[in-house]
Amino acid sequence: MKRFVLVGFLATLLVSALAIEGTADSSESPSPSASASDPIVVRLALRDRMVIVTAAQVGRQYSVLETSGEVLHADLSENQFAEQYPELAELLQPAIAETNSELMMLAPVVK
DSSP: OHHHHHHHHHHHHHHHHSSSSSSOOOTTTSSSSTTTTTTTEEEOSSSEEEEEEETTEEEEEEEEEESSOOEEEEEOHHHHHHHHHHHHHHHHHOOOOOOTTOOOOOOOOOO
């Protein structure tokens, strides 16, 4: 159930971020990305690491950091991210909003 709530929250967050016109302020906090001008779509803070998704010219770029801020991998493509971190890619994939896709909300199952 927690996973459905997380996926629903991420989907809402990504749709909201993509709907907003404009870019994120890169001076707010440093990004591990080589291209600091790419807007940050989402920062996902997990128990043991952080995932930052940016909207680059070539598509989504993924950076993975330790909670201490140490960069594990920066500017991974979608395929590289899925190869390096399959469990994170599986968690994020249902939450990625594509253009011209319909909004679908997951309702939590209440017992």
